[in-house]
Amino acid sequence: MRDHIGPYLPSKVLELDRNSLEFLLKYYCGVNANKEYQTSDWRIRPLPYKMVKYAREDTHYLLYIQDLMLKELLDSRDDFGNRLAKVFIKSYEVSVQMYEKSVFSNLTSYLHLHGLAEANLDAKQLGVVAILYGWRDKVARKEYESTGFVPMSYPTN
Known part of the structure; x- marks a missing residue:
């Protein structure tokens, strides 16, 4: 089972220019994101085929990007030690908020x-x-x- 840390905190800790999926796709995979259905009404059922296809394409690289970011966090250190620890601490702080x-x-x-x-x-x-x-x-x-x-x-x- 993978530990999911999400892209926001790691991209901040890694001091990337942006933390959007669109940026991460371009930065790590060289892929230009298709945002055609980003603001569509995703509550409709059944979802039209084009929206399902969009969702598949939009999420296709997520685990690959997570793996790259995780490796980068593990390999990098700053003045305070391991950056991955920083991500987990910040994630914990967010998760305990009510x-x-x-x-x-x-x-x-x-x-x-x-x-x-x-x-x-x-x-x-x-x-x-x-x-x-x-x-x-x-x-x-x-x-x-x-x-x-x-x-x-x-x-x-």
């Missing part, structure tokens, strides 16, 4: 929207923002989406 889903409040949740403070809205406009924010939150929770989800359709009731 996720807390944001609690929706009709009264104040919308006030934390990015850019709202600078918008200089009057009370009526803020009321509209509050209603839209509440609707978006309700739809996102009903659809099991992130509360930052932007629904693509309007409510029917």
